[in-house]
Amino acid sequence: MVKSMTGFGRAEANQGAYKILVEMKSVNHRFCEFNIRMPKQFLVLEEKIKKAVGSYLQRGRVEMFITVEGQNIHEHSLDVDWQLLSAYIDVLHKVKDKHQISGSIDINDILKLENVFTIREAQTGLEEIEKVLLEQVRLATEQLVSMRTLEGEQLKEDIFVHLTYIESMARELQQFAPTVVEAYRKRLEKKMKDFLDSQIDEQRIMAEAAIFADRADINEELKRIHSHLGQFTQSLHSREPVGRKLDFLVQELNREVNTIGSKANDAKIANLVVEMKACLEKIKEQVQNIE
Structure with a gap:
C-alpha cells in the first residue's frame, strides 16, 4: 500500500x-x-x-x-538552604560592622540571595x-x-497514468527504431548516387548502414525500460514502504532514456525522448513524497 x-x-x-x-x-x-x-x-x-x-x-x-x-497537575514545594542563608547573613553583619553601615537587613534582600531558595515542582x-x-x-x-494512505492512493493513480504513457512511447520507439536504419540506408544510397553519378558501391552502403545500426541500436535500453516499468508497477502494489526503491527505479529509467536520446538520429525519436523525460520528471516529484 x-x-x-x-x-x-x-x-x-x-x-x-x-x-x-x-x-x-x-x-x-x-x-x-x-x-x-x-x-x-x-x-x-x-x-x-x-x-x-x-x-x-x-x-x-x-x-x-x-x-x-x-x-x-503539579505540586510546588520550597526548599531553603539554611546553611547558605546563615553564611550570607553572617557575611552581611560583618560587612556592616567593618564598614559601619547603618540599617537593618531587609527580608526582600534575603529573598534575592542566589541559590538560597529553590522552588521544586512535583508532578x-x-x-x-x-x-x-x-x-x-x-x-x-x-x-x-x-x-x-489516502494521499498515497492519489499519488499512485497519478503515477500509473505517467507509467502507462511511458510504456506506450517505449512500444512506439520499438516499432519505429528499425525504420530509422532503413531510412539512413536510403539517404546514403541517394547521396552516393548523386555524388558518383549512378555508380553505387552496395558493399560500402551496407557497411555504413551496419555501423549506423549498431551505433543507433536502442533495443537493450528498451528492454531495460520495460523491465524497470514492470518492477515499478509491482512495487506500487506492495504493502511495504517502497519510496526509496521507486526513487532508484526513476533514476534507472532516466538513465536509459538519456542513453536513447544520445543515440537518437531521428527527430521523432528525439521528440519521444523529450516526452518520456517530462513524464519521468513528474513521477520523480511524486515519488519524493512516498514513504
Whole structure:
C-alpha cells in the first residue's frame, strides 16, 4: 500500500481535572525523524511517544505539539538552604560592622540571595496522565496515517497514468527504431548516387548502414525500460514502504532514456525522448513524497 509522507493528525482528551491536546504533522524526509514540543515536565515520556509513533511510520519528518492543561497537575514545594542563608547573613553583619553601615537587613534582600531558595515542582498523577496522553498520541497517529494512505492512493493513480504513457512511447520507439536504419540506408544510397553519378558501391552502403545500426541500436535500453516499468508497477502494489526503491527505479529509467536520446538520429525519436523525460520528471516529484 503506497503511503504519502504528508499528513496531519489531531486528538484531544478532556478528563475534567486536566485537558490533553496532541497535534502532529508529517512531511517528506529521507529517514524517520521526530521533533516533539511538549511541557518540560513530560519530557520523560518522549522516548515512549517516539516508539509509539515509530511503530506506524517508516519515513518522514514528524512534528508533534502536545499541551497538557489543568489544575492540580503539579505540586510546588520550597526548599531553603539554611546553611547558605546563615553564611550570607553572617557575611552581611560583618560587612556592616567593618564598614559601619547603618540599617537593618531587609527580608526582600534575603529573598534575592542566589541559590538560597529553590522552588521544586512535583508532578501528580503521572501514571494516569501518561496513559491518557499515549492514547491521544495513538489516535492522532492513526488519523495522520489515514491521511497519508489516502494521499498515497492519489499519488499512485497519478503515477500509473505517467507509467502507462511511458510504456506506450517505449512500444512506439520499438516499432519505429528499425525504420530509422532503413531510412539512413536510403539517404546514403541517394547521396552516393548523386555524388558518383549512378555508380553505387552496395558493399560500402551496407557497411555504413551496419555501423549506423549498431551505433543507433536502442533495443537493450528498451528492454531495460520495460523491465524497470514492470518492477515499478509491482512495487506500487506492495504493502511495504517502497519510496526509496521507486526513487532508484526513476533514476534507472532516466538513465536509459538519456542513453536513447544520445543515440537518437531521428527527430521523432528525439521528440519521444523529450516526452518520456517530462513524464519521468513528474513521477520523480511524486515519488519524493512516498514513504
